[in-house]
Amino acid sequence: MKYDPQTALIHAPRKAPQYIETVQPPLFRASTIIFKNTSALFDRHWTDDYDYSYGTHGTPTTYTLGDNIAQIEGGDYCLLAPSGLSAINLVNSCFLSHGDEVWVADNIYGPNMEHLRNLETRYNILVKVYNPIDINSFQPSDKAKLIWLEAAGSVTLEFPDLINFVKKAKEAKVLTALDNTWGAGLAFNAFDFGEEHLSVDLTIHALTKYPSGGGDVLMGSVVTQNKNLHHQLFRMHALQGIAISGDDAALVQRSLASMKIRYQQQSQSALTVLQWLKLQEQIIQVLHPADEHSAGHEYWKEVCETKQSAGLVSVIFKPEYDMTAIRSFCDNLSLFKLGFSWGGPISLVMLYNLSEMRRLPQQHLQHGLLVRFCIGLEKPEDLIQDIANALEKMNKPQSQ
Template sequence: MSKKSLQTSIIHNDYVAPQGFGAFPTPIYHASTVLFENVAAMRARDWLDKSAYNYGLHGTPTTFTLEARLADIEGGTHCRLAPSGLAAITMVDFAFLKSGDDVLVPDNVYGSNRVLSNWLSTNFGITSRYYDPMIGAGIADLIQPNTTLIWTEAPGSVSMEVPDIPAICAAAHARGVLVALDNTWSAGLAFRAFDHGIDIVMHALTKYQSGGSDVLMGAVITRDPAVAKKIEIAFNNLGLGVGMDDVYLVLRSLPTMKLRFEAHDAAARTVAAWFKNRPEITRMLHPAFADCPGHETWKRDFTGAAGLFSVLFDRRYTEEQTDRFVDSLKLFKIGFSWGGANSLAVPYRIQGMRKDWAEEGGLSLIHI
């Protein structure tokens, strides 16, 4: 064998690490290029088949491991990662909606999902209509021949209503309509979405799965192979890759997620009970409390609660006063997102967010 040049030796070194190394952490496989044994193997490889590897964007052992674990936690069989929760929502929309279709969205939806839905209506010829999150089986009256997808949240963002997911799913499935759920609040631990009729589950892994306030990532999970294939095609066409180091951080956090979630739940209920007894607060928007819309549904369908809830101040307090309350908190920071180790408080102008919002008084979203 002829002697290799220095540069060739740098790239084509003969050393191969011995087999048999074992450790608890999942290895981090950084890759854009994936190598094939020969040309026949390259030509035989199908990127839709996750039993082998094709290209770094489609997955490495690191991403496949996280996807499998997330699907298992949720009780699904197929999972795809996305670079954020919003990217995961986008993946679902582009997988199942086309020009001329109709999508139903709860009026208490996550704000970025609302912006995306409005953009689909404005630029893509997709009708986005908003419904009362407490509509239950009554959603059947809103389903049109071109309705393809119904979004749900349990509970809803900021205002925390708990919808009757089984009733919505039954009405949708009777008309052949898919139902997607943003299940971020329960982390797949406190609400078994597929067992209650949901077809597609979306998570912002940024929250409890990460738990460190340092990762942006989302996931889409399903049990249906036909649904999974459409998600795979959207994932590929949108080019939604994630970084392996971020995937590792989520994998590292998963073993403690249930313990953290239960601690968040217990601490949040303690703080929420304190708020409820304050004369400044007129309503506790926490699913585990009786004055939260959908509380009975939460008791029926959920096994726990997250560390996120809202409080409604008495209408005698001005916005300036409720803002000053948030500014005066010593151990709470002001910032969006949640699920990490630090408590947060964010005031919302919810009257401007919801056309049907009848409550008076300022609202603050609290994360414990």
């Protein structure tokens, strides 16, 4: 049958073969997915491993990325979200309800705490804060439903006693969710702590960081080994209309092959910068799990058998350096750019006032303003020289 040119353009009479073997998997952009017939439409179920029904639920592009992220993390099932925070919120929305108790580390990722405080106000969810380096501060009641773990902790990089926190949560029948962005599934396997059946229930990962690697894609993931938990999350994922674009998935997929190499380089560069920072007179404390003087170093050695760590190093300046001096230091950096996030090619820096961020006593931390360095792919000696130049130019303490 001969169609009008406009119709023929939409319903092309000839179609190139859809599948060939390529280095990168095909990119599918889809909202509507075409069913071959009514059997394909009705003989499917949303719990199928690959349910192609609508673009929000998944395409070969997004499922391929999810499978690879699950493999990297050591899990079996993965859901993708538009950002790391979106993945975190998915977990909170799925597993917390009126009257539940949720436990969060004092050094938890700030936006997660904000989200939980919002749920506390609106839905009477009780948010309890524990000290990440004191397992005795985690005392779950019979209402406890979820504990958030973070290794290493946000900004101050304490490494918790993951194994015993997970054991204690399991004994109390509390769901364990680990923000595994720092470890990236490479520093340690959160689904296998070397003891039979000991693992977290969920890992949440900001794929924005190391998996993306370019500082240009926002994405998050939730991984589990438990099919029941996965189905609960998948249902909430669908009800909330959470989805990612095929283009973004393809970009992250393309970067996965180099992620381990990038992680190793940034880990090693961070250690080089760390050793130099410890010698600087303006700095009173250096924070990094691989440093023997940092909180939780022994737990990092126990869990991270590869002795790798993300490219993050935090420092606390001596108390005589006020915010004006610290801002001067950051402004005088050249290679380090002022910005949030990490895991990309460019080194970043950010400054923090811990007195405005923490709720519990911080005996393991010195008093002073904190600066976090996120090490990129530059030569570490060049980064050290950049920091040295900025230290030389920064405003002197008022007492001098």
